[in-house]
């Protein structure tokens with residue numbers, strides 16, 4: 776799925792690349808849209824970090840190691856699949872997820 780999966784025909788679009796509703800927005804409106812998305816991204820990162828902190832507490836209680844390579848591979852595979860589904864660069868998305876995983880592990884180790 777991508778932003779192009781709408782019921783618009785090519786004739787109703789300004790160009791082949793950009794949906795008509797985005798074309799019609801002013802630069803300021805488009806930047807507001809970006810600001811909203813950026814806030815949502817940070818909110819999602821905060822949620823992910825919060826859940827990972829809870830996982831870290833469970834691991835500590837069960838005397839399990841911080842790093843779980845099998846789980847990390849599953850996260851990376853899922854990131855790649857989702858990137859393909861939404862037609863964004865899989866390597867870029869995977870690099871972002873590698874960073875998120877490393878941030879969580881640093882935090883998990885510091886809280887032990």
Ligand SMILES: C=C(O[C@@H]1C=C(C(=O)O)C=C[C@H]1O)C(=O)O
Pocket residue numbers: 827830841842843844846847850875876877879880
């Ligand atoms: C959050 C976890 O701990 C670590 C961090 C992970 C992540 O941020 O996705 C994945 C695996 C672990 O190395 C987990 O085990 O699920």
